[in-house]
Amino acid sequence: MITNHSQDDCIVFRDAAVARGGRIIWQHGDFAIPAGSVTAIVGTNGAGKTTMMKAELGLIPLASGSLTVLGKPAGEANNRIGYVPQSYASDIDSNLTAEQSVLLGLTGTRFGIHPVTRAQKAKVHEAMAFTGIADKAKMRLSELSGGLRQRVAIAQALVSDPKLLMLDEPLANLDLASQRAVVHVLARLNQELGMTIQVVAHDLNMLLPILTGAVYLLDGHPHYAAMNQVLDSDLLTHLYGTRVQVITTPQGDMFVTPSADEPEGVEQDTHAPNEVAQFHHHHADASGATNTMGGAR
Incomplete structure (x- = not known):
């Protein structure tokens, strides 16, 4: 469609x-x-x-x-x-x-x-x-x-x-x-x-x-x-053909990384996609630097 x-x-x-x-x-x-x-x-x-x-x-x-x-x-x-x-x-x-x-x-x-x-x-x-x-x-x-x-x-x-x-x-x-x-x-x-x-x-x-x-x-x-x-672990795993995690630090920094080989029963420190989305733009550059490329739009 x-x-x-x-x-x-x-x-x-x-x-x-x-x-x-x-x-x-x-x-x-x-x-x-x-x-x-x-x-x-x-x-x-x-x-x-x-x-x-x-x-x-x-x-x-x-x-x-x-x-x-x-x-x-x-x-x-x-x-x-x-x-x-x-x-x-x-x-x-x-x-x-x-x-x-x-x-x-x-x-x-x-x-x-x-x-x-x-x-x-x-x-x-x-x-x-x-x-x-x-x-x-x-x-x-x-x-x-x-x-x-x-x-x-x-x-x-x-x-x-x-x-x-x-x-x-x-x-x-x-x-x-x-x-x-x-x-x-x-x-x-x-x-x-x-x-x-x-x-x-x-x-x-x-x-x-x-x-x-x-x-x-x-x-x-x-x-x-x-x-x-x-930023969904299952989607990225399918996309890259290897187990992938989306991980965030307590400060909200995100990483997409292959899963470590952990013993069964050990819980990874990961976040759900909706949680990751909340941190997504937390440190995008918001400085008010002067626009020196005024001609480019």
Whole structure:
């Protein structure tokens, strides 16, 4: 049964399916992702998480159904989408400076051929300031840590003032401090600018404070649900194929973790999903920092 969707929805799947090499990757996708949300795409390796994001960008055709993004068929609104690929660090010339790399978000392949305008330079500096890397402008990518390169990639995606920011495994291979810094940038983009954010993620833990919902790929079918529905031990166990618990500390911090091998009769210190939901946003960044990306909405 096709679901009714709101005009406020950012991404809308209607009985969508994707096939590659003659094999159905996922099908019967019928859901909507709200504008202004922060959504994770989760599932086991090979479930089609990156494939879903590529379908949303119009890079992979649907086998059936329809998919609209920002009110247009997939691929037709890409000029309003900022995209950060998982392979950013390896796909870009490491001899470029951070500033030059961010500028590519405006000039693309024209870099080095056409003069850079004052307005373009201002947008680059604005994006770098927002992501906290303004002081790294003249440093080459080869001199930056993985976390700083990831923030360069986000700044590059921001210079065109996107309505939707899409990131493929942005926290992969980063240390804890770098993960926190990237998540903080995403939180500010969503809270201060109202930007819709979608993240392909393997591990939810660091993202939990800012997520409003998740698309989970289960048994070949994509589903969307709010986080208090996704944070269910039985669902996550089915999703990841191993026993998973949702645990909260007395301070309300949440963790999704595999169950420990405990002797029978030992009760785990866990919380029911409705209890977890009450703690969900307890430490989301609510600082009133100045909006330095006034052009991005």
